[in-house]
Amino acid sequence: MSKVFYFFILTSVSNGNIDSTNPICSFTQEFITSESLKQFPKECETVFGNIQIDENCDVSEKQLTSAFKNMKVLYGNLNVYRTNFTSGKFLEGLEEIECDKDGFFSWERNEYMIEIGMKNLTRCCCQFNVNENKKLISMNLPNLKNFSSMDASQMKQIEMLVYDNSPEGCIDIEELSHFIANDNLFMSVLPANFCAHTTDAINGEKTCVFESFNITNMEPDCVRIVGQVRIDSGDEEHVHKLNLLKFIYGTLNIENTNLTTVDFLNELEYIVTLESVVVSITVRNNLQLSNFSLPKLKGVRSSDTLQQGYVQRWISFYDNHESLKKWLVNNSICNPYMDILNETVLYRAEIDKKSCDKTRDIIVNEEVHLEKNVEEWSGKFAILTFLTIPFLFKI
Structure with missing residues (x-):
């Protein structure tokens, strides 16, 4: 020693x-x-x-x-x-x-x-x-x-x-x-599989195995879920059943819904994914979704990597409402998970196959470009008005 x-x-x-x-x-x-x-x-x-x-x-x-x-x-x-x-x-x-x-x-x-x-x-x-x-x-x-x-x-x-x-x-x-x-x-x-779970509670909290049901027939008091949680078109009226959820051992997919906001995961604290090359949370093709929050999330374990380097993706957003991007880049979801020494990025979010930083830069550039266009057209309109007014007085 x-x-x-x-x-x-x-x-x-x-x-x-x-x-x-x-x-x-x-x-x-x-x-x-x-x-x-x-x-x-x-x-x-x-x-x-x-x-x-x-x-x-x-x-x-x-x-x-x-x-x-x-x-x-x-x-x-x-x-x-x-x-x-x-x-x-x-x-x-x-x-x-x-x-x-x-x-x-x-x-x-x-x-x-x-x-x-x-x-x-x-x-x-x-x-x-x-x-x-x-x-x-x-x-x-x-x-x-x-x-x-x-x-x-x-x-x-x-x-x-x-x-x-x-x-x-x-x-x-x-x-x-x-x-x-x-x-x-x-x-x-980690190993690729969870050991078989034989009890219906962990630390007194109800634990449900998602392979045995889907969200339409699940009970509304599950605090921990084992399996692949999928919310798809037609499931919108059942998402309240996840209001008590704290742990997911598996994955969460929200796809093809008419949801405008995700506010039913406010108690989610941890998500652990073992399956390789799979993102813990995928949010895809929700064309009305403009708000997504996980206010109590404390920890994630994912097993997928970004192509540009050995950085794990824990959540991916694809093809959702355009306004969701601006919401995300200003939300804690885009804060990377760092090691305890704050030296190394362990997990980060992805938006339309880009990092949050890249997405933020694109949004800023688009806003600057739009502002320039507005200024240009305002200037042109002012000149046109200036040239037109004398003509109107002659009439």
Whole structure:
């Protein structure tokens, strides 16, 4: 671990961020083996050091479970690579992990791993990689809710990469609900599928599966919707059923309607899209639409990119009423989603295949051109009037 990270640890202890009544112990071995495990501070709740387990590990899952059973907080990297383990339950007691700036929570190329299974993990302030575990179906991290540093003054952007695991792999809707609430987490790559949802409520909020109905026959009290929400011609009288909607796990399409305003999504807070090369929200061919607002939207996760660069599109507007463009470029919808450091654009809106900035420039240029034309014609009219008045007096 870096000197800066050690300084942060010492500062955290002195500030009371770490409970100084707990044993504070370090582990300096590079890899976990039967020999190095003898040096692991088995009685400590808080451990400082990296835990790296690879194909050379000659320790069983049972032995690891015994060694790690008292550890609740780890300050350091966690890397599990090319093992034959079927899960990470040997770390099930771990509640918090804090890495240094470039540190990783990494599970890669574990051929037989089905799940990570760290059910007590609540905080992980590390770059997050779960890749190429060919039998891994789900992560099973039901209580992981926080990706921020224990030190509130330390801001760190976290990237989540979960890919090339089992073809049947999925991500749990409740896990996503926890993840997307973190402003510093960019879910760059995720599995293509949601895990099957078996309950009708999450956190006491009614959850509806949209594949089983359409908006005409859906109930009006759905707070969370799983699936592709489509509003089409003839659905206008039913849009009030979305008034309570807070979460969409899937996509939203509003197409070919006679709507003049979209004011029925005022409670929408989050939308998470997994399907690749698909924009989270598409608004197309609504020829009377002049107003579109999402006043409570807090976070999006999309998976489509603009052609001009690796910037995700989260919402696209096509072929709507011309006045909608002017509304959008002056609305918060056109504000790009930035990383926590305000350095990188993560998501942006698109209007008729152009960025908001480009659309705004076009509108300004058109207005300037129109103003010049008005001035020109006003001048011509004044000259014509000046020349015509003497003629009228002669008559």
